[in-house]
Amino acid sequence: GAGVSQTPSNKVTEKGKYVELRCDPISGHTALYWYRQSLGQGPEFLIYFQGTGAADDSGLPNDRFFAVRPEGSVSTLKIQRTERGDSAVYLCASSLGGAGEQFFGPGTRLTVL
Amino acid sequence: DQQVKQNSPSLSVQEGRISILNCDYTNSMFDYFLWYKKYPAEGPTFLISISSIKDKNEDGRFTVFLNKSAKHLSLHIVPSQPGDSAVYFCAASAPIKSYGNKLVFGAGTILRVKS
Numbered sequence: 001g002a003g004v005s006q007t008p009s010n011k012v013t014e015k016g017k018y019v020e021l022r023c024d025p026i027s028g029h030t031a032l033y034w035y036r037q038s039l040g041q042g043p044e045f046l047i048y049f050q051g052t053g054a055a056d057d058s059g060l061p062n063d064r065f066f067a068v069r070p071e072g073s074v075s076t077l078k079i080q081r082t083e084r085g086d087s088a089v090y091l092c093a094s095s096l097g098g099a100g101e102q103f104f105g106p107g108t109r110l111t112v113l
Numbered sequence: 114d115q116q117v118k119q120n121s122p123s124l125s126v127q128e129g130r131i132s133i134l135n136c137d138y139t140n141s142m143f144d145y146f147l148w149y150k151k152y153p154a155e156g157p158t159f160l161i162s163i164s165s166i167k168d169k170n171e172d173g174r175f176t177v178f179l180n181k182s183a184k185h186l187s188l189h190i191v192p193s194q195p196g197d198s199a200v201y202f203c204a205a206s207a208p209i210k211s212y213g214n215k216l217v218f219g220a221g222t223i224l225r226v227k228s
Contacts, residue, residue, distance in 0.1 A: 004156070031213060042117070042202050042218025043157070048209060055211035091156055098213035104149075104156030 002026070004105035006092050012111045013082055021077045021108045025094030032075050033102060034067060035091040043091050049075060050098055082112045116140045117205050119219035128228045132190040136203030136219055139184065145206035147216065148177060148188045150199045157202055161188070193226045200224075 005024045013019050025032050030051055035043035045059040052072045060066075064082075069075040079086055089109050093102040118137045126132045138146075144165045149157035163170040163177045163186065170177050176189045190197055203219040 009154075033213075033215070035216075040220065042119075042204070042220050043216070044218070045215040048211075048213040048215065050211045050213060053211075055213055056209040056215070058209070059215070093156075098211060099208075101159055102216065104158070106154060106156045 004092055004094055004103055006090075006105040006108050008108060009106065010109045010111075012113065014113050015082060015084060017082050017112075019079050019082055019110065021079075021090050021110070023075045023077070023092030023094075023105060025073065025075070025092070026103055027073075029094035029096055029103075030072070031095045031098045031100065031102075032069060033093040033095075034075070034077050035093065037089045037091060037107070039088070046077075048098070055098075079110075082110075084112050086110060087112045115220075116143075117203055117217050117219040119203055119222050121222050122220070123223040123225070125225045125227060126193045128195055128226055129192045132188075132193045132197065132224055132226070134188040134190075134201050134203070134222050134224065136186045136188075137184055138186075138205050140205070140207070140217075141181075141184070143205035143207060143217070145214070146177070146179060146186050147204045147206065148175075149202040149204060149218075151202060151221070152199050160201075190224075193224075195226050195228045198224055198226050 032049040034046040037043040048056040089107040147162040148160040151157045204216040
């Protein structure tokens with residue numbers, strides 16, 4: 001079956017702009033995670049959804065970052081007033097339950113000029 | 114505060130030989146450890162895992178060893194093949210709210226298997 005998909009694969013934006021990154025999880029997976037991978041580092045946890053609700057958003061770096069999952073499937077990560085330090089690969093993962101194996105998408109590479 | 118560390122940024126091994134990738138962690142509350150493999154322009158893919166109550170788990174050419182007293186785990190690949198060339202991430206699972214589990218990753222080790 002189809003895996004986790006993320007769009008766009010690449011996004012270049014200017015400092016101060018707003019961006020939205022989309023994640024389509026594996027069908028039937030109730031849990032969805034966002035991670036951010038900066039250059040030379042491993043992925044870092046941002047936020048976890050169980051169904052439609054953000055169950056744990058403790059990894060979001062500040063209030064410029066926000067994520068939604070209105071129907072319990074597709075999720076959108078939103079970044080306001082982007083900064084150069086936001087440049088990274090944003091990864092989405094989904095799992096059958098909260099504690100199940102996480103399947104990752106290919107990521108969105110965000111570049112803030 | 115890096116809770117999971119992979120101190121070797123890269124490793125080069127001859128085809129057919131053993132590859133050993135190492136990982137150290139600091140948080141004794143981690144209950145599960147995983148290895149992920151990543152190719153360029155793809156997301157990480159799960160390789161093998163081990164529960165904190167075990168000291169070894171084997172799956173084909175891949176074996177993970179856990180030494181809880183030393184807070185150390187390692188991944189052994191025998192025999193190594195050119196297709197194993199990738200970035201390998203060590204990750205630890207930490208329970209979070211609503212029965213979730215966040216993965217805490219190391220920085221990764223680039224493995225190159227030479228033919």
